Amino acid sequence: MRRCMCESVAYVLKAFGAQAAVQRCQWHQRENVVGYLPKGEQDL
Numbered sequence: 001m002r003r004c005m006c007e008s009v010a011y012v013l014k015a016f017g018a019q020a021a022v023q024r025c026q027w028h029q030r031e032n033v034v035g036y037l038p039k040g041e042q043d044l
Helices: 011-015 026-034
Strands: none
Touching: none
């Protein structure tokens, strides 16, 4: 199994195909979700 760090899942899928297992950074995932909340409710 190969592991790599990448900013875009699209690049991983392009390089390794649809069978690639992708795990996102938990901090960046949280930032993306919180970004959809109104500014008053964003408490990072």
